[in-house]
Amino acid sequence: xxxxxxLVAAKRVVDYSVRVRLTPDRTGIASDGVKMSVNPFDEIALxxxxxxxxxxxxxxxxxxxxxxxxxxxxxxxxxxMGADRGxxxxxxxxxxxxxxxxxxxxxxxxxxxxxxxxGKQAIDDDCGQTGPMLAALWDRPQATYVSKLTLSExxxxxxxEVDHGLETVExxxxxVITTDLRLNTPRFIxxxxxxxARQKPxxxxxxxxxxxxxxxxxxxxxxxxxxxxxxxxxxxxxELVTRLHDRGVL
Amino acid sequence: xxxxxxxxxxxxxxVPLAEATLKTLAVARKIGAGPLDIAWxxxxxDPLLGQARTLAGIRRHLVFDDxxxxxxxxxxxxxxxxxxxxxxxxxxxxxxxxxxxxxPRLAGRVGAPAVSDVLEVLDxxxxxxxxxxxxxxxxxxxPDGVPVLLTVRLASWRPVTxxxxxxxxxIEKREVPADLPTEARFVxxxxxxxxxxxLQSARRVVSGGRSxxxxxxxALLEGLADxxxxxxxxxxxxxxxxxxxxxxxxxxxxxxxAPELYMAFGISGAIQHLTGIRDAGTIVAVNKDPEAPIFKVxxxxxxxxxxxxxxxxxxxxxRQGIAR
Ligand SMILES: Cc1cc2nc3c(=O)[nH]c(=O)nc-3n(C[C@H](O)[C@H](O)[C@H](O)COP(=O)(O)OP(=O)(O)OC[C@H]3O[C@@H](n4cnc5c(N)ncnc54)[C@H](O)[C@@H]3O)c2cc1C
Ligand SMILES: Nc1ncnc2c1ncn2[C@@H]1O[C@H](COP(=O)(O)O)[C@@H](O)[C@H]1O
Numbered sequence: 131x132x133x134x135x136x137l138v139a140a141k142r143v144v145d146y147s148v149r150v151r152l153t154p155d156r157t158g159i160a161s162d163g164v165k166m167s168v169n170p171f172d173e174i175a176l177x178x179x180x181x182x183x184x185x186x187x188x189x190x191x192x193x194x195x196x197x198x199x200x201x202x203x204x205x206x207x208x209x210x211m212g213a214d215r216g217x218x219x220x221x222x223x224x225x226x227x228x229x230x231x232x233x234x235x236x237x238x239x240x241x242x243x244x245x246x247x248x249g250k251q252a253i254d255d256d257c258g259q260t261g262p263m264l265a266a267l268w269d270r271p272q273a274t275y276v277s278k279l280t281l282s283e284x285x286x287x288x289x290x291e292v293d294h295g296l297e298t299v300e301x302x303x304x305x306v307i308t309t310d311l312r313l314n315t316p317r318f319i320x321x322x323x324x325x326x327a328r329q330k331p332x333x334x335x336x337x338x339x340x341x342x343x344x345x346x347x348x349x350x351x352x353x354x355x356x357x358x359x360x361x362x363x364x365x366x367x368x369e370l371v372t373r374l375h376d377r378g379v380l
Numbered sequence: 381x382x383x384x385x386x387x388x389x390x391x392x393x394x395v396p397l398a399e400a401t402l403k404t405l406a407v408a409r410k411i412g413a414g415p416l417d418i419a420w421x422x423x424x425x426d427p428l429l430g431q432a433r434t435l436a437g438i439r440r441h442l443v444f445d446d447x448x449x450x451x452x453x454x455x456x457x458x459x460x461x462x463x464x465x466x467x468x469x470x471x472x473x474x475x476x477x478x479x480x481x482x483x484p485r486l487a488g489r490v491g492a493p494a495v496s497d498v499l500e501v502l503d504x505x506x507x508x509x510x511x512x513x514x515x516x517x518x519x520x521x522x523p524d525g526v527p528v529l530l531t532v533r534l535a536s537w538r539p540v541t542x543x544x545x546x547x548x549x550x551i552e553k554r555e556v557p558a559d560l561p562t563e564a565r566f567v568x569x570x571x572x573x574x575x576x577x578x579l580q581s582a583r584r585v586v587s588g589g590r591s592x593x594x595x596x597x598x599a600l601l602e603g604l605a606d607x608x609x610x611x612x613x614x615x616x617x618x619x620x621x622x623x624x625x626x627x628x629x630x631x632x633x634x635x636x637x638a639p640e641l642y643m644a645f646g647i648s649g650a651i652q653h654l655t656g657i658r659d660a661g662t663i664v665a666v667n668k669d670p671e672a673p674i675f676k677v678x679x680x681x682x683x684x685x686x687x688x689x690x691x692x693x694x695x696x697x698x699r700q701g702i703a704r
Contacts, residue, residue, distance in 0.1 A: 149651060150512040159516065227484070228493050255511055256632070257496045259484035262454060266488030271455050271564035274481045277626065287567070291626045292477040293580070293635075298567040299453060305563075311633055312620065345526045347493045350506065351519040358658065361679035367692040370664065370682055371700055379584070379641040379662050380608070380702050 133189040134244035134303075136179040139234055140172035140193055140208055142201040143254040156352050168204045171249025173211070174309040177316040178279060179247055180212045187281050188244070190214045194237055196230050196337060198222060210319045210327035221337030226346050227255075231263035233340055238268055243304060245286065250275050250308040261308035271301040277312040382414030382504070384470040387461065390422050390452055390478055397431055399581045400474035400532075402539030405435065407532045409540065410501040413470045415439035419461060423450045429551055434542040438549040446556040451566035457482045459561050462489050468527060470504070475531040475636075483531050492526035497533040497636075504528065513632040514655040534580060535638035535659045572625050579611040579628060584641040585660075587613035587630060590621060591646030591686065598623035600690050601645070607697055613637070615647045631656035645686040649674025 144150055145165040153160050179191045193213040195205050198221065205216045219233050238246060246268075251258035258274075265272035273288035277296070280287040281303075290297045291310045364370050374380040386408050389398040401418075408416050416437060420429065421444040432441055444460055452460070465471045465486055473479030475497050487494035500508035505522045507530065522528045579585065586605050592598040598618065605612050614624035616631060630637060632652040638659035645666045647653060654677055657663060665678035666689050675681040682689060 144512065146652070150515045152516060159512070226493055228487065228491075231488055251633070253513065253632070256513065257484075257494075258480055259487065259494050259496060262481060262484035263488030263494075265455070266458060266485045271453065271561070272481075272485065273564070274454075275477060290477075292569075293627060295569055295571040295625065295627050297451075297569045300565045300567050302563040310626075311616065312626065344491070345493055345523045347495065347520040347522060349518050350521055352511075353508075353517040353519070355510065355514055355517050355658070358663070358677040360676045361663075361681065363675070363681045363683070367682070367689060367696050368700075370680055371693070371696045371702065373680055374641065374662070374664070375700065375702060377662055380697075 134187065135190045135192060135241055136182060136188050137234070137237060137241055137243040137246045138172065138176045138179050138191060138193045138208075138213065139230070139246065139248040139260065140176065140195050140204065141169045141249070141252045141254075142166055142195065142197045142204040143169045143252055146170055146253055152352050152354060158352060166200070166204070168208060169249050169252050169254075171251060171253075171309050171311070173208075173316040174311065174313050175247040175249055176208055176211055176213060177314045178309065179245070180317075181314065182245075182279075182281060192217065192241055192243070194219065194234065196221060196225050196233050202332070205332060206327055207319060207324075209330045209332065210323045211317060212323075213330075215330060216332040218332060218334050219337050219340070220334055225337070226344070227257050227259035228263055228344050229342055229346070230260050231267055232342050232344065233337070234260070234264050235267040236340060238264070245303065245305060245307060247307045247309060250310055261306050265306040268304075268306070270304055270306055272306040272308070273299050273301055274308040275310045276307050277310045279307065279313070382469040383467065384408050384411065384413050384416045384472065385465060385468040386416065386418045387471065387473045387479070387482070388418055388420050389474055389476055390449065397428065397542070398474075399539050400476050400479075400534055402541075403534050403537040404472050404474045404532045405540045406537050407498060407501060408470070408472050409437065411470060411504050413504045413528075417442055417468075419464070420444065421449045421452055421457065421460065423447045431542065433548040433551070435540065435549075436543045440549055441551045443551060443553050444556050445553065448560060449556065451569065453564040453566060454481045454485045455561045455564050458485045458489050460556065462486065465490060465527070470528045471530075473531050475533050479531045483529060487529045490527060490529070492529055493522065495520060495522065495528070495530040498530050499533045499536040509533070510655075513651050514658060515651065533636060535636045572627055576605055577609065577611045579613055579630075579635055580637055582611035582639055584608050584610035584643075585613045585630075585637060585639045586610045586643045586645070587615070587647060588618055588623070588645045588686075589615040589647035590617035592618065592623055595623045597687075600687075603694060604690055607694060610641075611639075613642075615653050644674055644678075645690065647674055648672050649677065
């Protein structure tokens, strides 16, 4: 088998532990001082790529992000985790899944990876679109929501978490994979690796240089979701059963 | 010219019609963009089509019936309907693992943006959807000049009911190309064999978290589920620990559900979990920590140890003569 490269796509997002709020004028999300992180699914994507490389089934892991200049901090941490090189496509504005898929497709054409691994969804926009869109542009098979990956002779077997259980599919490489939470547990970054990562190649490219002019959704308004109110504290199981019965749900 | 295509959940000739499909039809009706067609893919579809004919307001049923479509992969689906979707201003799929896999692939192929998990229709091009695990809602607009491609957040919608129509819609068998893509191959499906109601459509759900401590303990929920004819749900922590299969996970990255009754035992109420139950009718929380965030959204909260509460609950249901 020819030496295989893996491309991992990773997005900078508001950390999962932050309770996101709207700005007072409701034109966007309050972002001042908010903790930012790598999208959790994308750390899982990188971890899987690293394990494949460590098993000798891939030779190089490239990590790519499309995001603001500050996203350098996230891509550096992914280099510290073990990616061999990074590509940071810089833009000052929010990008949409279709745009990111087009950027990734260009990178795919340059790099020629055997696998592209993305997260199943970004936890900010919750779209879950970029992986399948890339697979369509590239005209290659896809496996989404993957919780187990096995490579063998130009193919990959993937176990997918679907609505009715676990589905196994086999894809001919090259292919697109999106990760689910149970694929693996990402490793912790060690201090010395943070230092070493500063030496790793990180290429910057302007998003505008890709010359994309794609149709985009516009956001007309951000709204707070309807809140649920805290209800009653009950003292006993008997009271609970009575209340539920009275409500007609038991 | 406006026209709407609903792509039904892939079927194996099962009747009744999948609830996911009926909910997607509800969204199509709400949008009301031109005549409405349904594409059915699967195998041995005749019994199902017998049912489908009773749906009102459908122009045509487009049928792709072929043994190779029993478990269609996304690339096959895109090849099958990729050209067909160009005849429509709106293409809708249910927000199931099938629809979410296929629809964005179609969007990539057509070169249009997609709207994931629509929770409200404002007009044929404007929709409400959730961001940040549902902590923010956004009104998004699909630009003119491209088709509207969307998936439906099932928990936000009620299924349409089949009504006899004076003139049932025509059924058109469509040719399935001989050269479907073969680079992705379905190998197998490991199904949860439980006879309980389906988590996504159950009227009642009893759910457990990490606090059960073992798979054996988690089985405590089964007695209660049987008694209440409820589905079983789980937090991510419980699934990660192996107490429950993955398809029972409730939340941002699991299933989003809207049962009439949701009972959470020993679940802390992380935002990612709460996203999955926002639309539940009545939420009950049982937790030994009075400060647990789940109490902030619970209609009825009981501070206590689940290992005492569950048996007590079963006894009380028995005593008050309440079952199913
Ligand atoms: C990207 C991402 C996506 C995620 N998606 C999901 C998702 O879809 N669904 C989901 O659920 N989580 C999800 N999570 C995880 C989520 O953040 C929480 O970690 C998880 O929901 C916690 O599960 P838990 O409540 O079972 O466990 P814990 O948080 O450990 O809570 C256990 C609770 O049980 C109580 N308890 C302990 N013993 C008893 C007892 N004997 N009787 C009564 N109460 C008891 C404790 O007081 C505590 O409140 C996600 C996380 C990330 C980062
Ligand atoms: N701006 C971005 N930069 C790099 N990767 C991205 C970006 N946006 C999305 N992705 C990838 O696509 C996945 C799904 O994102 P989404 O379709 O936005 O839910 C993420 O988990 C990432 O792997």
